[in-house]
Amino acid sequence: MQSLTTPLLFIFALAVIGYFVAKSRALKVAGGDIRTLVSLPNQHALNTALATIIPPVAAVLLFALYGRLTDGGPNWFFTLVVIGLGVTGCALSLIGIKVESRARTYAERWILGLLIFASTIAIMTTVGIVFSMLFETFNFFGQYDWRDFFFSLSWSPNFRGNSDLGIIPLLWGTLYVSFIALVVAVPIGLFAAIYLSEYAGPRLRSVAKPAIEVLAGIPTIVYGLFALITVGPVLRDYFAEPMGFGQSASSVMTAGIVMGVMLIPFVSSLSDDIINAVPQAMRDGSLGLGATQSETIRQVVIPAALPGIVGAILLAASRAIGETMIVVLGAGAAARLSLNPFEAMTTVTVKIVSQLTGDTDFASPETLVAFALGLTLFVITLGLNVFALYIVRKYREQYE
Amino acid sequence: MKTSLLAADARTKKRNAAEKRFRAYGLSAIIVAMSALLILLTSVLVNGLSSFQQTFITMDIELAEERVDKEGNRDPAEMAKTTTIGYNSILRDALIATIEGEGLTTDLSNRDIADMISKEASATVRDRVLANPDLVGQTVTFDVLASGRIDGYFKGDVTLESAALDSNTSPEALTLAQQLADAGVIETKFNWNFFIWPDASVQRPEAAGLGVAILGSLYMMIVVLVLALPIGVASSIYLEEFAPKNRITDIIEVNISNLAAVPSIVYGILGLAIFINFMEFNQSSPLVGGLVLTLMTLPTIIISTRAALKSVPPSIRDAALGVGASKMQSVFHHVLPLAAPGILTGTIIGLAQALGETAPLLLIGMVAFVREYPAAYTPEAGLFGEASTALPVQVFNWTQRSDPAFVERASGAIITLLVFLLIMNAVAIYLRRRFERRW
Numbered sequence: 083m084q085s086l087t088t089p090l091l092f093i094f095a096l097a098v099i100g101y102f103v104a105k106s107r108a109l110k111v112a113g114g115d116i117r118t119l120v121s122l123p124n125q126h127a128l129n130t131a132l133a134t135i136i137p138p139v140a141a142v143l144l145f146a147l148y149g150r151l152t153d154g155g156p157n158w159f160f161t162l163v164v165i166g167l168g169v170t171g172c173a174l175s176l177i178g179i180k181v182e183s184r185a186r187t188y189a190e191r192w193i194l195g196l197l198i199f200a201s202t203i204a205i206m207t208t209v210g211i212v213f214s215m216l217f218e219t220f221n222f223f224g225q226y227d228w229r230d231f232f233f234s235l236s237w238s239p240n241f242r243g244n245s246d247l248g249i250i251p252l253l254w255g256t257l258y259v260s261f262i263a264l265v266v267a268v269p270i271g272l273f274a275a276i277y278l279s280e281y282a283g284p285r286l287r288s289v290a291k292p293a294i295e296v297l298a299g300i301p302t303i304v305y306g307l308f309a310l311i312t313v314g315p316v317l318r319d320y321f322a323e324p325m326g327f328g329q330s331a332s333s334v335m336t337a338g339i340v341m342g343v344m345l346i347p348f349v350s351s352l353s354d355d356i357i358n359a360v361p362q363a364m365r366d367g368s369l370g371l372g373a374t375q376s377e378t379i380r381q382v383v384i385p386a387a388l389p390g391i392v393g394a395i396l397l398a399a400s401r402a403i404g405e406t407m408i409v410v411l412g413a414g415a416a417a418r419l420s421l422n423p424f425e426a427m428t429t430v431t432v433k434i435v436s437q438l439t440g441d442t443d444f445a446s447p448e449t450l451v452a453f454a455l456g457l458t459l460f461v462i463t464l465g466l467n468v469f470a471l472y473i474v475r476k477y478r479e480q481y482e
Numbered sequence: 483m484k485t486s487l488l489a490a491d492a493r494t495k496k497r498n499a500a501e502k503r504f505r506a507y508g509l510s511a512i513i514v515a516m517s518a519l520l521i522l523l524t525s526v527l528v529n530g531l532s533s534f535q536q537t538f539i540t541m542d543i544e545l546a547e548e549r550v551d552k553e554g555n556r557d558p559a560e561m562a563k564t565t566t567i568g569y570n571s572i573l574r575d576a577l578i579a580t581i582e583g584e585g586l587t588t589d590l591s592n593r594d595i596a597d598m599i600s601k602e603a604s605a606t607v608r609d610r611v612l613a614n615p616d617l618v619g620q621t622v623t624f625d626v627l628a629s630g631r632i633d634g635y636f637k638g639d640v641t642l643e644s645a646a647l648d649s650n651t652s653p654e655a656l657t658l659a660q661q662l663a664d665a666g667v668i669e670t671k672f673n674w675n676f677f678i679w680p681d682a683s684v685q686r687p688e689a690a691g692l693g694v695a696i697l698g699s700l701y702m703m704i705v706v707l708v709l710a711l712p713i714g715v716a717s718s719i720y721l722e723e724f725a726p727k728n729r730i731t732d733i734i735e736v737n738i739s740n741l742a743a744v745p746s747i748v749y750g751i752l753g754l755a756i757f758i759n760f761m762e763f764n765q766s767s768p769l770v771g772g773l774v775l776t777l778m779t780l781p782t783i784i785i786s787t788r789a790a791l792k793s794v795p796p797s798i799r800d801a802a803l804g805v806g807a808s809k810m811q812s813v814f815h816h817v818l819p820l821a822a823p824g825i826l827t828g829t830i831i832g833l834a835q836a837l838g839e840t841a842p843l844l845l846i847g848m849v850a851f852v853r854e855y856p857a858a859y860t861p862e863a864g865l866f867g868e869a870s871t872a873l874p875v876q877v878f879n880w881t882q883r884s885d886p887a888f889v890e891r892a893s894g895a896i897i898t899l900l901v902f903l904l905i906m907n908a909v910a911i912y913l914r915r916r917f918e919r920r921w
Contacts, residue, residue, distance in 0.1 A: 150760060190810040194724065200716035201725070204738045204784070207777050211748060214755030270511045277508025286512075294515050299907065301838025303874040304526065304896050310881055311889055312525040343518045350515070374497055376504035397743065404745020406841035411881060431747050431841070438754060438845045456751040460744065467743045 086142055089161050093168040097134040100172045104130035107179050121185035126175075129185045132192040133171040138164045215460065218444075218453035226447040231454060237417035237428075239437070239448045247451045249458060251417040255427035259337045259413055260402035262423065266342025268395055271349025278350070279357045280379055291354075298347035302407040309340040309412030317424070327424035330414065335423040337412035341402055348398045356390030357383060389477035396470035400463040406431040430455050526896050533894025536673035536688065537633040538625040539599065539662070543576040545611060547619045556615040569604035570596060573626065581658070584665045588658045598655055600627035602682060602689035628668060630688040630887045632659045636670045639890065676894060680853045681876065687887035690880070692895055694852050698768050698870030699837060701858065705772025705866060706779060706836050711829050713776075714783030715818075721784075722791040723813050742781035749778045750842030758846060765847035768856065769866040774842045779832040786828025790821040823917035830910040834903050840874040848875045873899045 108123035109116065116123060145160055179185070223231070226247060234248025274294060278287055314331035317339075322328050360383050368378040384391070414426025415436065437452040444450070490498070549572055553560045574596035581588065581595070588595070603626035610624075611617050627633075631651035634640035642653045662668040679691025725731040753774035757763045763770045794817045802812035843849075848871050856868035871879070873895060880892035 150762075186808055186811075190808060193810060194720075197716045197720035197724065200713045201720045201734055203713055203717065204741060204780065205734060207741060207752070207780070208737050210756050211744070211752045214752055214760075215748075218755060270514055273508045273511030274515050277505070277512055281505060281508060282512075290512050290516060293519055294512075297515070297519055299834070299903065300522070301840070301874055301899065301903070303838065303840040303877050304522070304900070306840075307877060307881060307892060307896055308522050308525055311529060311893070312521075343515075343522070346515050346518070374501045376501045377497070379504070400743060401745075404747065406745070406747045407878070410841075411878075431745070434747055434751070435841065435844050438751070439847075439849055444759065453751065453755070456748055460748050463743065463745055464740060467740055471739075 086145075086161070086164065089164045090138070090142065092165060093135060093138045096168055096172055097131045100130040100134045100176065101127045104176055104179060107176060108185075111179055111181055118181055120182050121187075125189055126179050126183075126185040129189040129192070130172060130175040130179075132189055133175040134168050136192055136195070137167040137171050141167055211460065215453050215457040218450050219457050222447055222450035222454045225450070231451070235419060237433070239451070241446070241448055243446075245448055247447065249430070249455065251419050252428060252430045252433055252455070253458075254419050255334065255409075255413065255417070256403055256429040256431070258334050258423070258427060259341060259409055259429060260399060262334060262338025263341035263345055263402045264395065264399060266339055267345035267349050267398060270342075271346045271398075272353055272391065274346065275350040275353035275357060276379060276384075279354050280375065280383070291351075294347050294350055297343065298351070300344075302344065302405060303411075305340050305344050306407040306411035309336050309408055313340055314412060322424035327422055330424065330426045332412055332414035332426045333424045334413060334427050337409045338423070340412055341405055341408050344405070344408065345398045345402060348401060349394055352394035352397065353387070353391050356387045356394070359390075360386045389473050393470040393474035396466050396473070400466035400470070403466070404431065404459060404463045406435060410435055430459050434459070526893050526900070529890060530893025530895075530897045532637040532639070533676060533890045533897075534673055535637065535670050536675065537628040537636050537668060537670045539577065539580075539628050539668050540623065540625050541576050541580040541667065542621050542623050543572060543607065544579075544621045545572070545618050550611055551615070551618045556618060558612045558615060561612055561615065561618075564608070566604040566608055569608045570601075573599050573604055573607065580667055581662070584662065584667065586658065586661050586665070588654065590652070590654050590658060594652065594655055595658075597651070598629055598632055598659060600629050600686060600688050602686050603627045625669075627688050628659070630686070630885065632656070632668070633670075633688050634887055635659060636663065636668070637890070639886065676891075677898070680855065681851060681871070681879070682853075683851075684883055684885065687883075687885050687891060690888070690891050692873065692876060692898060694855055695871050695873045695876035695895070696898075697855055698771070698848070698852075699873045701768035701856065701866045701870065702772040702775055702872060703833055703837060705769060706775050706833060707829070709772070709776040710779050710783055710832065714780050714829070714832075715787055715825060717780075718784050718787035718791060719813060719818070722788050723817070724809070738781050738784055742785065745841075746778060746839055747841040747845070749774050750845030752777070753842060753846045764863055764867045764869065766850045766852070766869040766871070767863070767867045768870050768872075769864070770846050771843050771848055771870075771872060772866065774846060775836040775839060778839065778842065779836045782832040782835060783825075783829055786831070787821070787825045790824025790828065791817060793824065794820045820919070823913055823919075827910045827914045830906050830913070834906040834910075837906070838874055838899060838903060840878055843872055843875045844878065848872055849879055851879075873902075 105123045105127040108119060108121075108126040112119045112123075141164055145164075175188075178188075231247055231249055233250070234246055235250050236246040236248050237251045239245040239247060274290070278291055282290065310332070314333070314336040317333065317336055318329065318331045321335075322330070322333065364382050364386060365378055368382040369375070373381070409429045410432050413429060413432065415428050415432060416426050417433075418425060418427045420427065434452045434455050437449055437455075442449045547554060549568065550564050551561045552564070574592060577595055577599060578592065606626065607624060629651070631640050631645070631648065632655070635645070635651075635656045636659075640648070640651070640656070642656055645651050645653045645656050659668055675689075676691050677696065678693045679689060680694040681691070682689035721731060721734065725734075753770055757770045757773055758765055763773075798816050798820065799812050802816045803809070807815065847869075850869055850871065852869050852871050854868070856866075856870040857863075859865050860868060877892045877895045877899070880888040880895065
């Protein structure tokens with residue numbers, strides 16, 4: 083890569099020179115009267131600059147990829163190709179400058195190409211995510227039986243080999259924490275949304291809505307620290323120890339409650355939008371028949387908004403399952419299958435972090451298992467998201 | 483049965499009670515949510531505000547020639563032979579002299595007195611002397627760091643009772659420190675160094691700072707801004723203005739909305755597999771961190787940019803096309819400038835999100851202990867290639883250490899992070915209020 087810096091600098095210099103040459107050449111072709119030109123000199127200049135830069139830069143990107151795949155360093159042949167492309171592009175576009183040539187169209191084709199390239203990056207990200215994890219997951223299943231991974235009930239990695247790497251205890255912890263989080267977030271978020279959209283006056287709304295949304299803007303590490311230094315010790319000292327549930331400050335309960343607080347704005351702001359979308363005529367109809375406001379909400383507004391609310395809850399669930407920092411700091415590291423919510427348990431994300439930080443050896447199943455865990459996590463959250471969108475679309479009531 | 487319109491019957495009473503209950507549930511949900519926010523912020527502030535204060539001991543240190551410059555040549559290379567251990571005893575003697583000078587007596591052994599000074603202090607003094615050899619032979623007044631326990635005592639984290647159980651300090655040392663504070667030798671003042679100094683080792687919480695972390699976060703934000711803004715805007719322009727409605731663009735759109743919901747840790751795995759293992763970029767470097775965060779913030783930026791582009795009315799485009807502009811010109815000369823405030827707001831919010839993100843950075847090795855300030859460019863490591871850490875990761879790092887003084891540091895770092903986020907969001911809100919146009 084290093085030795086390509088010079089040719090690239092040369093290309094950029096060539097583009098700048100080409101820009102000005104093209105401009106003056108266009109003026110010359112026009113005989114000083116730019117009104118005769120089909121395209122303005124600036125557009126000829128832009129076309130030349132783009133034609134000089136884009137092909138070599140694209141070639142460099144391709145070459146970098148190829149070099150990584152074959153482990154080859156940059157070589158002379160390639161430097162020549164890069165410079166050759168730049169010079170050819172510059173020369174061809176300069177030769178092409180005529181009175182009737184449509185430089186604006188050409189230049190815009192280059193730009194359109196760049197725009198298309200930019201919008202494929204999202205696709206490439208997904209492909210990158212899937213392939214990077216699939217590749218290492220296959221490596222993992224080459225060394226470790228997939229049946230043990232999916233069905234074994236114990237998780238005890240051992241860096242000398244002979245590890246038990248069953249996902250079930252981790253999934254159990256993940257689902258348990260997420261369940262508690264949803265038990266906290268759904269009622270609070272839903273009632274807050276209902277109150278804000280149906281009862282609250284503009285003054286309360288203008289204070290409460292942004293305040294709840296601030297919760298969504300706080301980084302998860304802050305929630306993690308909150309769980310670690312405040313919620314965990316309080317739960318241990320005032321609930322777990324007096325009631326004889328255990329002595330651990332990090333527990334499913336700690337992580338669940340804090341995560342629930344984090345999820346409140348997700349549930350409430352999505353539900354708020356959906357409740358507001360229910361037409362006023364439906365409320366008026368119900369109120370006109372003599373229903374109280376709460377009866378109207380329970381029997382008319384909520385059923386109408388239900389698909390959207392379910393979608394919001396599913397999105398919150400997917401958020402909870404993929405959340406990392408709160409569980410790393412709040413839930414503990416011991417893989418356990420237990421029903422006691424005051425015991426420390428661990429989750430898929432915690433184990434991804436612990437298997438991939440520190441000294442990692444990318445040949446051992448203890449490290450590679452993180453990729454299998456990551457892929458499982460990705461599939462679960464993706465499934466939840468797709469399902470949520472499907473429900474919202476399929477059961478959306480069409481008003482008007 | 484007699485009924486009256488003025489007296490409510492049992493059924494109506496029941497229904498009205500249900501109505502009241504329902505309202506109460508709603509109101510209490512809001513109160514719970516808002517008090518959760520309040521408790522969260524209070525907890526962080528209570529734990530963290532003290533990290534902006536630091537306890538210093540002001541004392542006259544005699545830099546005798548025979549102790550710091552044995553050769554007497556004032557040559558820094560030769561003077562460097564006196565290690566920090568040598569300076570430890572100089573500081574100890576200076577503190578004993580100060581104590582005697584104030585007329586105080588103590589039962590503490592000389593070693594325990596030396597333990598009142600931070601282990602970092604000797605390195606600070608040594609660096610000052612090496613940088614300025616003329617100080618040798620003089621008696622210079624230094625503000626040196628007090629040890630973490632003394633610092634904790636003045637902040638209320640360490641008490642005489644807890645000190646009795648602590649092997650690192652003793653009630654006598656704290657009593658002496660209190661006497662010194664009354665005499666004005668020990669002082670607690672605002673700790674600018676917290677924002678400047680790099681991280682410190684496990685035994686020296688009093689010397690730990692955020693310098694490297696802030697620098698690392700800054701580098702990453704630059705990478706994110708430089709990459710995510712142009713790519714995000716370009717892809718939004720294509721999808722919103724040019725893309726034909728077909729299967730491929732449908733796939734891209736569904737894909738972007740799904741990417742926005744992918745757990746952040748998955749991006750960390752992507753970064754580890756692609757940028758570090760495959761592309762062989764440097765581990766722990768702001769470049770890799772920035773790239774990962776770029777991919778993570780792209781969906782946010784694309785979604786908000788598309789909303790901003792969509793809000794520009796079609797008449798603007800039609801007018802531009804009508805006077806002979808090409809489609810591209812109408813977008814770049816007219817639509818884009820009008821959508822710029824919205825795009826900028828979305829970008830700042832995306833950046834704020836990226837600034838607070840921790841999980842993916844853990845996987846690409848940014849948890850490493852870094853004491854060297856990373857350079858933006860070095861020929862060996864390339865652009866943003868030197869190992870660094872980041873603000874949220876530094877918080878995580880400090881929470882993993884056993885000394886409780888690091889909890890205070892971690893909360894202080896959180897406050898710093900939240901202040902940055904607050905500023906960014908305030909700027910975003912200001913931009914939106916100031917430049918937003920309603921059509």
